[in-house]
Amino acid sequence: MDPYEDPRLPVDERVEDLLGRLSLEEKVGLMFHTVIEAGADGELLEAPGAISKSPTSDVVVRKHLSHFNVHALRDARQAARWSNALQRLAERTPHGIPVTVSTDPRHAFIENAGASFAAGAFSQWPEPLGLAALRDAEAVRRFADIARREYVAVGIREALHPTLDLATEPRWARQAGTFGQDPQLAGDLGVAYLEGFQQRAGLGPEAVACVTKHFPGGGPQQDGEDAHFPYGREQVYGGGRFDDHLAPFPRAIDAGTAAVMPYYGMPVGLEVDGEPVEEVGFGYNRQVVTGLLRERLGFDGVVLTDWELVNDNHVGDQVLPARAWGVEHLDPTGRMELILHAGADQFGGEECVELLLDLVRSGRVTEARIDESARRLLRVKFRLGLFDDPFVDEDAAAAVLGCDEFRRAGFEAQARSVTVLRNEATGDHDGPVLPLRPGTRVYAEGVAAEALVVAGLVPADAPEDADVALVRLGAPFEHRDDLFLEAWFHQGSLDFPPGRVARLQRLAARVPLVLDVALDRPAVLTPLVPVCTALTATYGSSDAALLAALTGGIPPIGRLPFDVPVSMEAVRRHPEDVPGFGDDALFRFGDGLTLP
Template sequence: MQKRLTTSVMAALFLNGCSQAPAPTTSQVLISSRSIPVIEQGGLTFRDLNSDGLLTPYEDWRLSPEARADDLVARMTLEEKAGQMVHGTLPGLQGFAGFSSVGYDIDVLTAPVLERNISTFISRLSMAPADIAVQNNLVQQLAEQTRLGIPVSISTDPRNHFQYVVGASSASNGFTQWPEYIGFGALDNPAITEAFARQTAKEYRAVGFHIALSPQADLATEPRWPRINATFGSDPQKVSQHVAATVTGMQGSNKGLTSDGVLTVVKHWVGYGAAVDGFDAHSYYGRYADVANEQAFAQHIAAFDGAFTAHTGAIMPAYPILQHASVNGEAVPPVAPSFNHMLLNDVLRGTYQFNGVLISDWGVTNDCSDECKAPTRRQGPGEIAMPWGVEDISQYERFVMGIRAGIDQFGGTESVEPIVQAVQLGDLTLERIDESVKRVLITKFAQGLFDNPYVDVDTVASVVGQPAILQQAHEAQAASQVVLKNNSKLLPFNFAAKKVFAPGMSAEAISNTGAVLVDTPEEADLAIIRTTTPSEKLHPLYFFGAMQNEGRLNFVESDEAMKALLSLPEQLPVVLAVFLERPAILTEIAPLSDAIVANFGASDSALLAVLSGDITPQGSLPYALPSSMSAVEAQSPALPNDSANPLYPAGFSLLYAK
C-alpha cells in the first residue's frame, strides 16, 4: 500500500555537527509500504514497523533521527545490533561477487537479511537505471519481513564517470557521465563539483541508492599509484575544497545529511596516496605507505578538512600501514588505520570531533594466506584479504580490535558472529556496540528510509540522464581538459570540410564537426591520436594487481600511440589526446605531435568540442607531469609534486579561445 498524503517532504535532518537536534515536523511525510501495516493517529499516518498496532517512538517521523535511533536501539537484540555493523554485498543472478546484468538473487539474500539481520549492502548491478530501481525495491520488500522493519541502505561505487577505452566512451548504463574526479580537480571550480554531486545524488536516490562510497580525499603524491584517477589532485587545500563541494552536493547540505541526500563515505583516512613504489594496498606487496614525516603527513590529513566542514556522514579508513607517521610527536602504531586507535579515536573522533559512521574498507578482517601473500597461480576470491599489520591475529581478534579502535561497520563481510561473541565473552561492551548501531541507524532515519524506503520506478526516466544535465556533463568533460602544447596555434582547428585521420574515434562525432573521417593518414588534413597513460602489469597473479595499472609512466616505441605517431607523414598536423589516469611522462612522445591535450574522462564529442574551440578548455594540471622515470623513482611518495624538473608543473595550462 502507498499513501501520498501531501507533497511536502520532511525537513532536512542533520546527521552530525549541529548545535541542537532539528525541530520535530508535523507535516505529513510520504509513507510507503508493501506488507507493513499503516497506523493512523490524529489525522496522520505512520508505518507500523514492528506490526504491534501501536505507534512506538522509532516509527514516529515527527521525532528527530537521534530520538528515533535511541528508541530503536533499546528494542533490538544483540544479534540485530550486530547485523547493523557489517556492510554486505547484494548477491547477483548469473554474476560474481554481486556483479550482474540480470538482477539480485533475492532467495540468496534472504538469509543475510532475515537471519543475520544485515541492513547495509553494496550493489554492483550493471543494468538500466529503471531496472535497478525495480531490483532495489525488491530488496526493501524483503526487509519489511524483519522483526523491526529496518530498511536496507544500499551503497554504490561511482557510476557517473568513464571506464576509459581509447576511442570509445562508456555508456554508464544510462547514468549521466561526467569527468573522473581528477577532472574536477583539473577544472578547479567547486561550484561545478557541487552541481555534479547534487545531480548524482538525485540519480542515486531515484533508483534506490543511499550511500556513495566516495569521494576520495587522498592526495595524489605518488605518480605511479593506480588510484590517482579518483582523487582531486595533489594540492591539499584544493582537494579539501572539492571534497567539501562533493559532500555538500551529495548529502544535500553543508551541515549534514538531508532527507533526499546521499550519505557520503569520504575515503581513505589517511595517507593512502603515499604508496611505496606506487603499489596499491589492496595487495600484500603494496601494504605500506611512506608519509615521510609529521609535516608531510599533516598535508594528507589537511586534505580531509573539507569533509569535516561539510559534515560528511561517514569516513572510510585506508588500507596501508603508515611508515614514518607521527602525530604531535607520537609515532603512529604500525597497523592499518581500521585497527589504529590513535588515527580513529584520538585524531578522527578526538581532534576533529567526527561523530559519523566509520566504515572499514573491504576485506580487512579476512585471513591473508600464503596464496594471498605470494600467489603461485591467479588469485581467486578466497585469497582476497587486507588485514595489514594484524595478519597474525585471528579474525575474531580483528573484529574486536577494529571496534575498539572506532570502526562502526565492517565493509565486505556478512560475518556477524564475532561481534555477538565478543559481547558475550566480555571483550566488547554492549554500550560500545550501541554507539555504532545508533550512528548507522541515524543515517537511515535522516534519509527517511523507515517511512518510505521505496522508489517510484515510473519517475526514474524523468531524473536520470536528462538532456539538460547531459549537456552540463558534456561541457564539464570538455572544459576540464588541459592544453599542454599548441605549436603554430594549430588549435582551435577549423574542421569544416576537412579530412581527419582518427583511429578508433567515432565517425559520427567527427561528422558533427563538419569533417570527414578517413581511413589513411595520407589522405588526411589532420591526425588525432587518442591514448592513455602508459602502464605495466607487474603483478599479474594478484587479484587486484592483474587489474590495476602499475609501473612505468613513460612512452616507449612498442606502445601503440608511439607506433601510430611514428607512422604518420611528417608534414601532417597531429593532435595527441592523452587520458591522464595517472601523471604520464610525455618527454619521449611530445616531440612527435604539434598539439597535446590532456583529458580526465571525455567522450569523442567533448574532445572535438575543445579541439574546434566550440568549448574553451579551462583545465590546468591537478598534479605535475614528471620528466623521467628516474625522477619519479627519486621522489618522496608523500610530498605533493616532489618530482625534480617536471616536464609540466602542477597548474600548467595553455588557454585559447575560438
C-alpha cells in the same frame, strides 16, 4: 505506532527507542556492510553472485544486514524495481529496519569492480581528476547535486565517496578518483561535493550520505603500489608531509560528512604530535581512528572500514588476501576485535556476523560497545528518512536517470575539462593547429569516424590523405592478473613503450599530429612532446566531447591537477608524500593553454 516509527519525534529519541528494542543479533547486523548484486530484471538474487557471497534473503533476514554496496545496475527501472524488492524483504525482519544501499562512484568512465563503475544509464562526467581540472567548486557542486538526484531516484542513499586522497605519487593506481595533488583544491572541491550530495541543510529524505575517504590520506603509497595488495601495504612520508594529506579531512568533517573510511595502508615511520604511530593498517589503528579522527578532530559520525580487513576474499580461482596489514598474525576474530578497539563502527565487505556475536558472548567485546556503533548507524538511517519511506517510483526513476539535461551537463564538463598542453603552428595554418576547422581531413586512431563526422570533420583513411592525424592514447601501465581485482588496477611504470613512440614518430613525419593522452595517472610524456604538433590531456572524455573541445565548440579550459614528471628516474627518487616535482616536472600543476 511505536515511538521509533513516529516521524514527528526527534531523531535521537527515535534511535534510543529502537535501540532498546533490538536483539543483539539485530544490532550486530547493522555493523556489516557488504557487496550485493541485483537481478537482471530487478529481482533479488537467491544464490551467490559473481562477487556477492550469499543469497539476499539469507543476509537480510537471517543475518540482519541492512547496508549493502550494490554493483552492476543495468537501467533505471531494473535498479528501482530491485531496490523496492530489497526494501520489501527488509520489512519482514523483526523491526523492519530499512536497507541503506550504497555505491562506489558510477558517473564517469573507469570500470573497476574494486573502486568505480562506468556510468552506463547514469549521466556521464569526467573522473574527479577532470572535475579538479575545471578549478570550479560550483561545477563540482552541480555534478554532486545531479548525481544525488540520480542516486535517490533508484534508491541509492549512501555514496562511498568522495576520495580526498592527494595524487602525490604518480604511480599510484587510484589517482583518477582524487581531486589531484593540492590539499587546498582537494578541500575546496571536497566541501562542494559534500554540499551537493548531502545538501547544505543536512541529511534529509532527498539527501545521499557520503563516506569521505581514505582517512588520513591514502596517496603516499610506497613505490606507488596500491594497498589493496600485499606488496602495496606500506604508506611512507619521506618528505614529512603527513599534514598535507590530512588537510582536506577536517574540512569534510566541518561540512558534515556522514561517515569516514580509513585506508588499508600501514604507516611506516610516521609520527603524529611527536608520538610514533603503530605500524598497522589505518583501519586497525587506534591512534588514528580514535585519537586523531574522533578525539582531536571531533568526528562522531560513522567510521566504515575499507573492504575485507577480516577475511580473505576468494572469487573463482583467485584470492585477495584480507588487508590485515601489520596484523597478519591475528586470526579473523582477533582482527575484528582490534578494529573495534580502534574505533570503527562498521566492517566493509564482510558478513561474518557469527564472529562478532561470539566476541560479545565471550565477553571480549561489550554490548555497550555494540550499542555505540549501532546508535551512529541508526541515526543516519533516520536522518535520511528511510524509516518513513524507503521506496522509490519506477516511472520517476526512468524519467530522472540520465535525462537529457543531466547528460548535457556531463558532456559539457567532459569537454571543458580537456587540458591543452601544446598547440603549435603548421605550414597549412596561419596559427596553431587547434582549434580544428570545419572540413579538416583527419586520420584518426582511437577515435570513432562517426564522431569526426558529427564534429564537422572529414575522416581520412590514410595519413597522406589527411590534414592532421588525431591519436588517443591511454596512460601506460603494467598489466597484472594474479590476485583478484589486480587486472583492473593500472600500476607500475609510467613510460610509454619504445615501439609506441617510434610509430608516432613515423606518423608525425607524414602529417601534423594531434595527440590526446588519458591521464588516469601522470604518464611520462617527455618522448611524445617533440613528436606532436598539439598535445591534450583528458581525464574521462568521450570522443564527441574531446572533438567538441578540439574544434572550439565547447572551449577547453582544463588545468593540470598534478605535475607531470619528466622521467621515471625522477619518479623513483621523489618522496611519495610530496606534492609536485619542482625542476623534475615536464608540466606543472595548473598548466593549460587557452585556444585562440
